[in-house]
Amino acid sequence: MKTKVAVIRFPGSNCDHDTVLALERIGAEPVTLLHHADNLRGLRYVVLPGGFSYGDYLRAGALAAHAPIMDALQEAVERDQVRVLGICNGFQILCERGILPGALHANVSGEFRCRMEWIEVVSTPAAWPGFTPGMRFRLPIAHADGAYRIAEGERKTLWESHSVFLRYHDPVNDSQEYSPNGSVDAIAGISQGSVMALMPHPERAMEQWMGSDDGRRFLSLWLEVNR
Amino acid sequence: MNPQAVGLSASEAQVARQLVGREPNDLEWGLFGALWSEHCSYKSSRRVLAWLPKAGAAVVAGPGGNAGVVRLDDEVEVAFKVESHNHPSYVEPVQGAATGVGGIIRDIVAMGARPVALMDSLRFGDDDRAHRLLNGVVAGVGGYGNAIGVPTVGGEVYYGPGYDKNPLVNVLCVGTRQSGRDVGARGARVGQTVYLLGQATGRDGIHGASLLASRDFSAEDQDMRPTVQVGDPYTGKLLMEATLAAIETGGVAAVQDLGAAGLASSSSELAVQSGVGLELDLDQVPCRELHMSAYEIMLSETQERMLLVFNAERGKEALAAISAWGLTAQPIGRVVAGGRYVLRYEGIEVANLEASWLVDGCPLVAAGSMVPSVAPEVGQAAESVSFEGRDLLAILGDPDCRDRQPIYQRYDSMIQTATVWGPEHDVAILALKGTRYGLYLAISGPGRWAAVDAYAGGRAAVALVVARLATQGAVPLGLTDGLNLGNPDKPEVKAAFEQMILGIREAALALDVPVTGGNVSFHNETDGQAIWPTPVIGGVGRRERPTAPWSDGLSGENLRLILVNAPLVPTLGGSVGERLHGILRAYPRVRLQDLARSAAWLRQLSQNAGGVRAVRAVADGGVWLAVVKMWLAGSAGVGVRLDLDESALSWPRLLCEEVGQFLVAVDESDVRIVLDQLALHGLQTRNLGQSVAGTHLTLRVNGDEVGCWPRQEISAAWRSWEGERGGQRTS
Amino acid sequence: MSQYRLRMAVTLKPEVLDPAGQATQKVVAERGYPGVVSLRIGKLVDLWVDASSAEAAMALAQTLGQDFLANPVLERFEVWVINDED
CATH class of the missing domain: 3.30.1330.10 (PurM-like, N-terminal domain)
Structure with a gap:
């Protein structure tokens, strides 16, 4: 029995199709839900895909955060601990909605960045024991607003609550301080309860010829399936 | 009104x-x-x-x-x-x-x-x-x-x-x-x-x-x-x-x-x-x-x-x-x-x-005659221009040669998850769903090569697209042309336009690839100053097995570097090397039949690459830039020894930008077979050197060592943009 | 010399399409905020200027707006002095 996964499509979403293909590649059954839906059809796994939504006008993710389906998603997370994965724009939407703390700010370069990066698991999310500290993934980033920001007081809480899930990693200098976008503490992803989100794109790293197939491993761990 | x-x-x-x-x-x-x-x-x-x-x-x-x-x-x-x-x-x-x-x-x-x-x-x-x-x-x-x-x-x-x-x-x-x-x-x-x-x-x-x-x-x-x-x-x-x-x-x-x-x-x-x-x-x-x-x-x-x-x-x-x-x-x-x-x-x-x-209904302007212009006299003057090691580093950092990463990393090159090769390569490869054929894309628009002789420039633009597709063994299916010139009412612009089209025509016919559409942009002229005639050619090609590309990087030691389809008398006309000395002469007219034979050889070889481990098409920066890009794209721990010994022709050999030349890296054990094949195809070759264990690129010209550079120095020269805006790596 | 605080509002010329404002207005309307018929997004620039007089500070800001901060092809700007009490 294949696991059904909801992939949310907002107006202007552009990584929804890639996410559907990636989920099919690891044997899941993706179901595309539209922004105006008022429920998740009982699905237990939801991906907010990357790319853009509503042109990322106003702020990246800000308009999608107000779409009707986000009401349903928030309720399903609070009531049923539905498993949510926010990729890139999905991360931005979750922060704009207030489901995850913090915000994604413009890259310090002031520019869009598309390239491969290494990320490393910092702490094991409570809902996903399969991700263990020190585990590394090579995944591409593609964003203009990926610098994670959080109020100084909340930053401490974030670390203490083991919500810092992923950090960027520089294998050449084995540096803990490297970040391609200026994220505080080089944070690449966070997790809280049944929600996790990251800026890199696992759905773009599904085959060796894409430059990496670490995305298979990442998505399989998220979906708690063995691949 | x-x-x-x-x-x-x-x-x-x-x-x-x-x-x-x-x-x-x-x-x-x-x-x-x-x-x-x-x-x-x-x-x-x-x-x-x-x-x-x-x-x-x-x-x-x-x-x-x-x-x-x-x-x-x-x-x-x-x-x-x-x-x-x-x-x-x-x-x-x-x-x-x-x-x-x-x-x-x-x-x-x-x-x-x-x-x-x-x-x-x-x-x-x-x-x-x-x-x-x-x-x-x-x-x-x-x-x-x-x-x-x-x-x-x-x-x-x-x-x-x-x-x-x-x-x-x-x-x-x-x-x-x-x-x-x-x-x-x-x-x-x-x-x-x-x-x-x-x-x-x-x-x-x-x-x-x-x-x-x-x-x-x-x-x-x-x-x-x-x-x-x-x-x-x-x-x-x-x-x-x-x-x-x-x-x-x-x-x-x-x-x-x-x-x-x-x-x-x-x-x-x-x-x-x-x-x-x-x-x-x-x-x-x-x-x-x-x-x-x-x-x-x-x-x-x-x-x-x-x-x-x-x-x-x-x-x-x-x-x-x-x-x-x-x-x-x-x-x-x-x-x-x-x-x-x-x-x-x-x-x-x-x-x-x-x-x-x-x-x-608009009255059309009549076309001139379909006669290619006579190739401009280039003379030998610039061939005697001398170069030093620092000139070679300057060529790597020249705006026309240097690494384009600061630009392409601002573009999403991976969305749709079909990109096998993206902008870090000379040819793009897409693995599309629903077909066993990969889609191969290349673009070329050499204004500098058309500046003096628009006919030569038109030929070169088509030739480079076909050459780049050939480095993957891809068969060209069609071309599109973007033609950019000054005011067409001026006789010299009209003439350049006609010569450029003739050049594109000759190359497209000789290389057997049709032109299926495009765009003409005239009036690229301000206060009387026009641009160089600039033919931008885009091409699409196909080949099976797109997810296993033919490498463009130097992957190991003991590989012989061979120049395929070497011109008998290389020229610096239109090259970056020549421009370094403030000279801009006519670009050579690409030998189309020799390119066609080289491309056919590569396509045949791509079915079973044998000992040819890496291929690059020679273009801007000549053999020199092709070698450097092949080296930097390859594995660390590999060095290169280049040795040119053709007396007066050595420098032009290194920096000649004539399209149709290919740099190939061949397993030492297969060199003889490959050279025999190339001779059979009637193609001139030159031995340029080999890959060695180590971390340096050494260049000898006519017996003298011109330079011995560590990888970081060559890389820094080519990535000359790195210092410009405080570096790209931010933390 | 004293320091003046000025504020510049850079807005798109009214005839220029504002895709961001248009998309935002549409979502605002869909989410049930009545009566918002148009919404256009611009930039706000705060300046702290050392100058001999408020007029001199304004003049500098005007020049800055024309040469640098606003894109004359697409945008126009207004600048005004802000009092400390504001």
């Missing part, structure tokens, strides 16, 4: 009057001005473009439509075209480039194809403003392409003095469609309704193409410019999806995107191509601003709009598919018998012409 105010010459105005049989009214003059502009009518180029070979086994649709189409296999067809947006990008770099990307994407969509890749070809001056313009243009290309979700998988950028006030922004878009899904502007039938879809019409860019892009620039244009069009990739995405979904239903009879000259050109072209008349009710056109005149509505260049006609059988389904994407198609008129083109506004008939007068 004075017809000169809309850009018509006195004689053209006279022709228009004769066609109409009366004095046209102001709106009609506006329509003639726009449709008969250089940009829309191709009046100076059409007869010359007819020289290009357009037939080929893979061709589904040649020039004339929104884009050329070639067959990838029985199931999949590829639509592709290059388009320029030079003038708008000078006026407003970000929006000019963004709307250029949006425009060519709509052209591909109007062929019923889903855009799968973009490439950009950019030219800037070498003055202070170049950096600001480049920054804006890159932001615009990336801003639109990234947001609409089409990967930018490659491109090129070059610099030269003539581009100071005439930067070039050419964009190639490639799309795929299911075989037989042939839409376009030809299918409208009497009785059907014409719909307008997308952004509401504003006063944007009125007469932009007809006046801005069809005349030379001068200082006073700063105040004459119309409201600049703003690109809206979000609406563009919805429009693209809605249009493709509508076509998918089978309910679309005809489709035409709105670009230059907006509703005027799209609707009249649709009428002529379908062989019908149109009656448009302009009161029905959704407008963004109040009190727009018929003139403004017809000539507005508001972006993100599409004209659609639906058939009776499935039109309702098509309209429903559009609604599902949150857009509404607005009926604005109907298709009628005959060829009459009638516009009504506020209850009054405001224009009544034959559509064909607008589309085909």
Whole structure:
């Protein structure tokens, strides 16, 4: 029995199709839900895909955060601990909605960045024991607003609550301080309860010829399936 | 109205009057001005473009439509075209480039194809403003392409003095469609309704193409410019999806995107191509601003709009598919018998012409003779120019040679997850779903090589595209040409244009690849200074097994570096090396038959690469840059030893940019076999050196060691941009 | 010399399309905020200027707006002095 996964499509979403293909590649059954839906059809796994939504006008993710389906998603997370994965724009939407703390700010370069990066698991999310500290993934980033920001007081809480899930990693200098976008503490992803989100794109790293197939491993761990 | 105010010459105005049989009214003059502009009518180029070979086994649709189409296999067809947006990008770099990307994407969509890749070809001056313009243009290309979700998988950028006030922004878009899904502007039938879809019409860019892009620039244009069009990739995405979904239903009879000259050109072209008349009710056109005149509505260049006609059988389904994407198609008129083109506004008939007068009535400029110019004398003077080690590092850091990462990392090159090779390579490879063939893309537009001898430049542009495809063993299916020049009324520009086309023609014929469409941009000339004639050629090719590319990096030691198809007497003409000494002579005329044989050898070899471990096509920076790029793309722990010993020819050998030469790295044990094969193909070779254990690149010329550089030094010289803006790595 | 605080509002010219404002307005309307018929997005620039007089500070800001902070092709700007009490 294949696991059904909801992939949310907002107006202007552009990584929804890639996410559907990636989920099919690891044997899941993706179901595309539209922004105006008022429920998740009982699905237990939801991906907010990357790319853009509503042109990322106003702020990246800000308009999608107000779409009707986000009401349903928030309720399903609070009531049923539905498993949510926010990729890139999905991360931005979750922060704009207030489901995850913090915000994604413009890259310090002031520019869009598309390239491969290494990320490393910092702490094991409570809902996903399969991700263990020190585990590394090579995944591409593609964003203009990926610098994670959080109020100084909340930053401490974030670390203490083991919500810092992923950090960027520089294998050449084995540096803990490297970040391609200026994220505080080089944070690449966070997790809280049944929600996790990251800026890199696992759905773009599904085959060796894409430059990496670490995305298979990442998505399989998220979906708690063995691949 | 004075017809000169809309850009018509006195004689053209006279022709228009004769066609109409009366004095046209102001709106009609506006329509003639726009449709008969250089940009829309191709009046100076059409007869010359007819020289290009357009037939080929893979061709589904040649020039004339929104884009050329070639067959990838029985199931999949590829639509592709290059388009320029030079003038708008000078006026407003970000929006000019963004709307250029949006425009060519709509052209591909109007062929019923889903855009799968973009490439950009950019030219800037070498003055202070170049950096600001480049920054804006890159932001615009990336801003639109990234947001609409089409990967930018490659491109090129070059610099030269003539581009100071005439930067070039050419964009190639490639799309795929299911075989037989042939839409376009030809299918409208009497009785059907014409719909307008997308952004509401504003006063944007009125007469932009007809006046801005069809005349030379001068200082006073700063105040004459119309409201600049703003690109809206979000609406563009919805429009693209809605249009493709509508076509998918089978309910679309005809489709035409709105670009230059907006509703005027799209609707009249649709009428002529379908062989019908149109009656448009302009009161029905959704407008963004109040009190727009018929003139403004017809000539507005508001972006993100599409004209659609639906058939009776499935039109309702098509309209429903559009609604599902949150857009509404607005009926604005109907298709009628005959060829009459009638516009009504506020209850009054405001224009009544034959559509064909607008589309085909413009008097065309006669073509010259089809005789290639005599190759300019180049002499031997520059061959005696001497070089030192630091010159070689300077060549690596030359703006025409250095690493392009600061540009391409601002483009999303991976979205749609089909990119096998992206912009860090000389050729892009896409692994598409639903076909075993990979799609191979290359672009080339050597202004420097056409500066003195446009004929040589035209040949070289085609040759480099074919050569780059050959490095993967890909078979070229078709070419698209983006031709950028100065004012065609000047004899020297007209001559350069004709020579460039002849060069493209000769190369396309010799290399057996058709030209299926493209774009001509004249008037790239400000205050009397024209650009170098710049032929931008884009090409698509195919090969099986795209997910296993042939390497372009030096992967190990003990590989022999061999130059394939080496010229007997290499020249520095047109090269970066020569320009380093302040000289710019004619570029050599590519030996097309030798290139054809080299490409055939590579294609044959690619089936079973044998001992050939890496391949690169020689271009800018000559053999030197090809070796360095192959080295840096390869594994660490490998060094290179180059040894040139041809006395006076050694330096030209290293820096000659003649296209058709290939650098190959061959297993030492297979060298003999490979050299025998090449001799059998009648190809000249030169032994350049080999890969060794180590971390250095050593160069010996005529017995003397010129340099011995560690990898970091060579890498830093090629990535010369790294220090410019405080480094790219941020933390 | 004293320090003046000025505020500059950079807005798109009214005839220029504002895709971001348009998309935002649409979502605002869909989410049930009545009566918002149009919404356009611009930039706000705060300046702290050392100058001999408020007029001199304004003059500098005007020049800065024309040459640098606003794009004359697309935008226009207004600048005003802000009092400390604001």
